[in-house]
Amino acid sequence: GAVVSQHPSWVICKSGTSVKIECRSLDFQATTMFWYRQFPKQSLMLMATSNEGSKATYEQGVEKDKFLINHASLTLSTLTVTSAHPEDSSFYICSAREYPRNSPLHFGNGTRLTVT
Amino acid sequence: DQQVKQNSPSLSVQEGRISILNCDYTNSMFDYFLWYKKYPAEGPTFLISISSIKDKNEDGRFTVFLNKSAKHLSLHIVPSQPGDSAVYFCAASEGNSGNTPLVFGKGTRLSVIA
Numbered sequence A: 001g002a003v004v005s006q007h008p009s010w011v012i013c014k015s016g017t018s019v020k021i022e023c024r025s026l027d028f029q030a031t032t033m034f035w036y037r038q039f040p041k042q043s044l045m046l047m048a049t050s051n052e053g054s055k056a057t058y059e060q061g062v063e064k065d066k067f068l069i070n071h072a073s074l075t076l077s078t079l080t081v082t083s084a085h086p087e088d089s090s091f092y093i094c095s096a097r098e099y100p101r102n103s104p105l106h107f108g109n110g111t112r113l114t115v116t
Numbered sequence B: 001d002q003q004v005k006q007n008s009p010s011l012s013v014q015e016g017r018i019s020i021l022n023c024d025y026t027n028s029m030f031d032y033f034l035w036y037k038k039y040p041a042e043g044p045t046f047l048i049s050i051s052s053i054k055d056k057n058e059d060g061r062f063t064v065f066l067n068k069s070a071k072h073l074s075l076h077i078v079p080s081q082p083g084d085s086a087v088y089f090c091a092a093s094e095g096n097s098g099n100t101p102l103v104f105g106k107g108t109r110l111s112v113i114a
Helices: none
Strands: A004-007 A010-013 A019-025 A032-038 A044-051 A067-073 A076-081 A090-096 A111-115 B010-014 B019-025 B032-038 B045-051 B056-059 B062-067 B072-077 B086-093 B108-113
Touching: A004 A090, A010 A019, A019 A032, A019 A090, A019 A111, A032 A067, A032 A076, A044 A067, A044 A076, A076 A090, B010 B019, B019 B032, B019 B086, B019 B108, B032 B062, B045 B056, B045 B062, B045 B072, B072 B086
Parallel strands: A010 A111, B010 B108
Antiparallel strands: A004 A019, A019 A076, A032 A044, A032 A090, A067 A076, A090 A111, B019 B072, B032 B045, B032 B086, B056 B062, B062 B072, B086 B108
16 A cells, blocks of 8 residues: 655754655555644644645644745655744654555655654 | 544453444535554554445444444444554545545554453
């Protein structure tokens, strides 16, 4: 089945620094990838839709200058949390769907970000 | 405003019995529904889906039922096994094309007791 790989699985950084999270589709091409965030005991909230070769689409309330998304190829999307603050500490998960087939979204294993 | 609701945060079931997880939605444009299983510190794993043209889909021990008029779906697991213990998320979308995101409920934590 489709595999989505996310790296790193966890990261601890100091307040004010930037962190890059990578999301790769390993055995399929994905023109679109989705970035979700999950706070403890909460649902997975869509942050943005990453589109290969064009700008990402951000959900309301998500700062595009803080959460930079780059989707440079059909198998890689990156999320960079810039000038991280403790309130950015969360579980970030990417997902992708095989293209052009219609199939369920497949998720990476997530990245636990802790900002100290 | 939550478009997908899972009103039971937790459920405990004995091994071998049936587990029934419920989900309600408010957006009448949703026509594709999925259930995901999630372990701590891992991404969700797809379990089973159903489109609005059906009212039931079965895959092994897992069956999803959809009641469009009530905007309600449920996941039945029978027989339940201890390995089924996890958080189950209900998700919905408008269509299932490549650029369609999913809207998730808050999840239900299932504990299957041996």
